[in-house]
Amino acid sequence: MPLQQVAPVLSNIQIAEGIFLLTLESKEIAQLARPGQFVNIRSTDGSLPFLRRPFSISHVHEDSIDLMFNIVGQGTRMMASRRVGDTLDVLGPLGKPFGYEAHFETAILVGGGLGVAPFPLLTRYLKKHSKKITTFLGARTSRHIVSTNLENIQIATDDGSSGFHGTVVSSLESYWGSHALPGPKIFGCGPTPMLRALSETAQKLHIACELSLEGDMACGVGLCQGCPVETTKGERKYALVCIEGPTFNCNDIILR
Amino acid sequence: MVKESFTLRGVEFKNRVLVASGTFGYGNEVKELVDVNLLGGICTKSLSWKPRDGNPPRRIVETPSGMLNSIGLANVGVEYFIREKLPYLRTVETVIIANIAASSLQEYGDVLSLLEKQEGIDGYEINVSCPNVKEGGLSFGTDCAKTKEITASLRRRTEKPLIIKLTPNVTHISEFARAVQEAGADAISVINTVVGMAVDIHKKKPKLSTVTGGLSGPAIKPIALAKVYEAAQVVSIPIIGIGGIMTAEDALEFLLVGATAVQVGTANFIDPSTGVKVAEGMRSYAERYGVSDLGQLVGAMESNKEFSVLQSWL
Ligand SMILES: Cc1cc2nc3c(=O)[nH]c(=O)nc-3n(C[C@H](O)[C@H](O)[C@H](O)COP(=O)(O)OP(=O)(O)OC[C@H]3O[C@@H](n4cnc5c(N)ncnc54)[C@H](O)[C@@H]3O)c2cc1C
Ligand SMILES: Cc1cc2nc3c(=O)[nH]c(=O)nc-3n(C[C@H](O)[C@H](O)[C@H](O)COP(=O)(O)O)c2cc1C
Ligand code: FES
Numbered sequence: 001m002p003l004q005q006v007a008p009v010l011s012n013i014q015i016a017e018g019i020f021l022l023t024l025e026s027k028e029i030a031q032l033a034r035p036g037q038f039v040n041i042r043s044t045d046g047s048l049p050f051l052r053r054p055f056s057i058s059h060v061h062e063d064s065i066d067l068m069f070n071i072v073g074q075g076t077r078m079m080a081s082r083r084v085g086d087t088l089d090v091l092g093p094l095g096k097p098f099g100y101e102a103h104f105e106t107a108i109l110v111g112g113g114l115g116v117a118p119f120p121l122l123t124r125y126l127k128k129h130s131k132k133i134t135t136f137l138g139a140r141t142s143r144h145i146v147s148t149n150l151e152n153i154q155i156a157t158d159d160g161s162s163g164f165h166g167t168v169v170s171s172l173e174s175y176w177g178s179h180a181l182p183g184p185k186i187f188g189c190g191p192t193p194m195l196r197a198l199s200e201t202a203q204k205l206h207i208a209c210e211l212s213l214e215g216d217m218a219c220g221v222g223l224c225q226g227c228p229v230e231t232t233k234g235e236r237k238y239a240l241v242c243i244e245g246p247t248f249n250c251n252d253i254i255l256r
Numbered sequence: 257m258v259k260e261s262f263t264l265r266g267v268e269f270k271n272r273v274l275v276a277s278g279t280f281g282y283g284n285e286v287k288e289l290v291d292v293n294l295l296g297g298i299c300t301k302s303l304s305w306k307p308r309d310g311n312p313p314r315r316i317v318e319t320p321s322g323m324l325n326s327i328g329l330a331n332v333g334v335e336y337f338i339r340e341k342l343p344y345l346r347t348v349e350t351v352i353i354a355n356i357a358a359s360s361l362q363e364y365g366d367v368l369s370l371l372e373k374q375e376g377i378d379g380y381e382i383n384v385s386c387p388n389v390k391e392g393g394l395s396f397g398t399d400c401a402k403t404k405e406i407t408a409s410l411r412r413r414t415e416k417p418l419i420i421k422l423t424p425n426v427t428h429i430s431e432f433a434r435a436v437q438e439a440g441a442d443a444i445s446v447i448n449t450v451v452g453m454a455v456d457i458h459k460k461k462p463k464l465s466t467v468t469g470g471l472s473g474p475a476i477k478p479i480a481l482a483k484v485y486e487a488a489q490v491v492s493i494p495i496i497g498i499g500g501i502m503t504a505e506d507a508l509e510f511l512l513v514g515a516t517a518v519q520v521g522t523a524n525f526i527d528p529s530t531g532v533k534v535a536e537g538m539r540s541y542a543e544r545y546g547v548s549d550l551g552q553l554v555g556a557m558e559s560n561k562e563f564s565v566l567q568s569w570l
Contacts, residue, residue, distance in 0.1 A: 049318060050473060216314055222286075238330070
C-alpha cells in the first residue's frame with residue numbers, strides 16, 4: 001500500500017562523479033519498502049518539471065530511505081540542490097518487488113550505471129534469506145562506481161580504468177566461463193540496451209533472470225496507461241511497468 | 257453550510273468536482289491514497305466493445321506545464337469492465353459515469369446498451385474526441401453532423417444522463433455544443449486534449465510513437481476556459497469544464513465562465529487527491545465570499561458583452 005508524504009531531507013551528498021545519495025525521512029515507507037520497489041518524487045512545488053520522477057529505493061534505515069541518482073535533467077538537478085531540512089513530496093513504495101525469495105542458491109546482481117541503485121536493499125534481503133551473492137557493476141570510468149553495501153563485487157568500466165575493460169554483460173559472460181555459480185538467478189537493472197543484452201545472455205546460458213525496467217512514467221500508480229512494455233504473457237500486448245513491474249521475468253517481456 | 261451539489265437529469269452529484277476519464281483508471285487503483293467518496297463523480301477510462309492494447313511506446317512526453325499523451329484508448333473492454341471493475345465502483349458512494357469510445361455508431365450503441373443492463377452506472381460520457389486513434393476518435397468529433405447523429409442515436413437508448421465530450425480541435429466549438437444540445441444531450445464536457453507534438457532533435461524523430469498526441473495540463477487551461485465560455489454563449493444545458501485544473505482557483509475560473517461542474521485530469525498523476533482538495537477549496541471560497549450555493553457562481557463573471565467571443569477572433 002503506497003503512501004503520499006512530504007519527507008524531510010536528512011542528507012544529500014555526492015558519492016561518485018555526478019552521483020548523489022539522498023536520504024529522506026519516512027519511517028512508514030522505510031518499513032513498507034521491499035527491494036526493487038520505487039518512489040515517485042515531486043522535485044518542485046511549482047510546475048517545472050511538471051510530473052513526478054521515479055527512483056528505485058536504494059536502501060532503508062530505521063526511519064529513512066536512500067535514493068541514488070545522477071543529474072540528467074531539470075528534475076534531478078533540482079533534487080541535487082535540496083539541502084538538509086528541505087522537503088520533497090514522495091509517493092511510494094510503488095511497484096512489484098524483486099523475487100528475492102524464489103528457489104535459487106546464488107544471486108547474480110548485474111547493474112549498469114545507476115542500475116546499481118536498488119542493489120543495497122536487495123543485498124540485505126538476499127542475505128536474510130541466506131543466498132550467495134555475486135555483484136557485477138558496470139560504469140563509464142572508475143570515478144562513476146558506487147559499491148557500498150554490496151557483496152563480492154566484479155567491476156567493469158567502459159574505459160578500462162578499473163576492473164574488466166568492457167560492458168558489464170560481457171564481464172559476466174567471461175566470469176561465468178571460469179567460475180562456478182551454483183543454482184543461479186540474475187537480477188538486472190540499468191539502461192534498456194544493457195538489459196536487452198543481459199536478457200539474451202541469460203537465455204543463452206539458461207539462467208533465470210529478473211529485470212528492473214526504466215522508462216517514461218506519468219503517474220506511477222496505474223492511472224495513466226503511459227508506461228507499457230510488450231509482454232509475451234497472456235492475451236494482452238502490453239503490461240504496465242509501474243504496477244506490473246518494474247521487475248519482470250526476462251522471458252515475459254520484449255525489450256525494443 | 258454551502259450548497260455544493262447539483263443534479264443532472266435527476267442524478268445528484270454531491271459536489272462539482274469529478275475526475276476526468278483516462279486519468280483515474282477505474283477508480284480502484286488509488287483507493288488507498290484518496291477517499292473517492294469525497295469526489296463529485298468518477299468518469300471511467302474510455303470503454304470500447306473489445307479490449308484495446310493501445311499505442312506502442314512512447315506514449316507520454318512531458319512538456320512545459322503539461323504533457324502529451326498518445327495512449328490510444330488502451331482499455332480492458334466493456335465486458336471485462338463489467339465483470340472485474342464495476343463491482344468495486346458499485347461500493348463507492350459517488351456518481352459513476354461510464355465514458356464510452358468507439359469506432360462506429362454501432363459500437364457506441366452496443367457498449368451503451370450493455371452498460372444499461374448493469375447496476376451501478378449513473379450516466380454516460382461519450383468520447384467523440386480522442387486524438388490518438390485512427391478509427392473514430394477525432395474524425396467523429398470534428399464532424400458536426402456525425403457528432404449530432406451519435407448523440408441522437410444514444411439518446412434513444414438511455415434515460416440516464418448523457419454527456420457528450422467535445423474536442424477543442426475545431427474552429428467553433430459552439431456549433432458542436434448547439435448541435436448536441438439539439439440532439440438531446442444532457443450536458444457537454446469541454447475540453448478533451450489539444451492536438452500537439454514534440455520532437456527529439458538528437459534522433460530527428462517525433463518523441464511520441466504516433467507523431468502527434470493530446471496535450472493536457474495547465475498549458476491548456478486558457479484554451480479550455482475560452483472554449484467553455486464560447487459554448488456557454490449558445491447552450492442552456494450544463495457544461496462540465498475540463499483542462500489544466502490543479503487548484504480550486506482554477507476550478508472557480510471555469511464556474512465563472514459558465515461551467516456547472518469541472519473535471520480534474522492530469523493533476524491526478526501528480527496528486528491523486530487533487531479532486532478532493534479542489535472541492536474543499538471551492539467550499540472555503542464560498543464561505544469566504546458568503547456564497548450559499550456554488551451554483552450562484554456559474555456564469556457569474558462580469559464581462560463586456562461587446563466583445564463576444566466569436567467576434568473578437570475576427
Ligand atoms: C522504476 C524506475 C526507477 C528508476 N530509478 C532510478 C534511480 O534509482 N536512479 C536514477 O538516477 N534514475 C532512476 N530512474 C530514472 C529517472 O527516473 C530519470 O533519470 C529521471 O526521471 C530524470 O528526470 P530529469 O527531470 O532529471 O530529466 P528529464 O529532463 O526528464 O530528462 C533528461 C534527459 O534524460 C532522458 N531520460 C529521462 N528519463 C529517462 C529514463 N528513465 N531512462 C533513460 N533516459 C531518460 C530524457 O529523455 C532526456 O533526454 C528510474 C526510472 C524508473 C522508471
Ligand atoms: C493520459 C491521458 C489519458 C486520457 N484518456 C482519456 C480517455 O480515455 N477518454 C477521454 O474521454 N479522455 C481522456 N483523456 C482526456 C482527459 O479526460 C481530459 O479531457 C484532458 O486531459 C484535459 O484535462 P486536464 O488538463 O485536466 O488533463 C486523457 C487524458 C490523459 C492525459
Ligand atoms: S505510469 Fe501511469 S500507468 Fe504506469
